[in-house]
Amino acid sequence: MLKCSLCIHDERTAKIDIIDGKPLCRECQVYLRHPFDREGIRKELEELMENVERAIVAYSGGKDSVVALYLAKEVYKVPELEAVMIDHGLMAEEAVENAGRIAEHLGVPFKILRYDYSDIFRDALLKAESPCRRCSKRTMEKLRKYALKNGYRYIITGHELPFGHHPYRLMKGGIIQIRLLSLMPESERIEVLKGLPFEFPELPGYTTNCLVLGPALERYWERHGHSFEHRRIAALVRYGLMDREKAERELSKPTVPTWQRKLVFEKLGISCK
Ligand SMILES: [Zn+2]
Structure with missing residues (x-):
């Protein structure tokens, strides 16, 4: 092959x-x-961040959003920040703990908004599809509404892939999403985490916060014989943000602990096989 x-x-x-x-x-x-014009993307990001006085950080408690919160606070020194977690109903407990601990450590107000995304997750599991795109789309929409309601113009997120050749995009209503980790290598992100009270949860799949990903990957593997994260992780390798060995590991078939599969399936009302 x-x-x-x-x-x-x-x-x-x-x-x-x-x-x-x-x-x-x-x-x-x-x-x-x-x-990519890497320098150009970095420069655009720096210039943009100079004007950000108030922002929310899309804060999932996962490692990338934690790094984004750290950079916004300590490196770009945004004067007014709020860390907002959208809990989709199946977040790992460790992620909620990491989120609270690190927001407190950095002195940033932290808010959790709880929702039920069971419809998305149930659909994905039953059809052996990836839930990720629909989940993140809904989350960004909830954050956009929150930003509008509370007079924020910027939403900072922990994505490492830029929007094409730019680190930001304009959303409806004049809200701007900034991908603060645009083209930041995984090794640099890990270095930031080492200086923070972040504890790595043991979760299957390339996630540090979501309980659904492992079982969803498992179902997809059974049906298709490979991971649905191939494309995203291939991009990280292509852009030099993740090494090949780590990527291969991330794409291998996950081992989902029985308790996790059971918890997810029960919550979604799906019978375990
Ligand atoms: Zn290729």
Whole structure:
């Protein structure tokens, strides 16, 4: 089976061509034709952050949103910040604990808004699909409404992939989402975490906060024989944000503890097989 020489796509997950004697996936071919101006994206981010006086941080208690909160507070020194967690109903307990502990450590007000995303999760599990896109879309919409209601213009998030060639995007109602970790390598993020009271939860899948991801990956694996996170993790490898070895590990079939599968299935009213 052909494997892309730049990222981790293979023939199961992407179309691969031989270019100058090397296998290269279509996504990498596009990237090589239009590479990022890394300096430009960094510079745009710095300039934008200079004008941010008040912002909410989309705060899931996962490692990336924790790093985003740290950077906003300690590096960019945003004068007024609020860490807002959207609890979708199946957050790992450790994530809620990490979130509270770190917000307190950094002296940032922390708010939890609780919702029930069972409809999204149940659908995804029953159809063996990824719940992630719908979940994050709903969460961003809830945060956008919260920002509008409370007079915030900026929502800072912990995404490491920029929006195309920019670190921000304009949302409805004049709200601006800033991806504060745009193109920040995983190794640098880990360095930041080492200085914070963050405890790594033991969760299956590439997550430090979500209980649904593991069981959803498991269902997807059973149906398709690979992970639905391939594309996202391939992008991280392509852009040099994650090394290949770690990526391969993240994409291997997860081992979901029985208690976790049971908890998720019971909550969603799905019978365990
Ligand atoms: Zn590739």
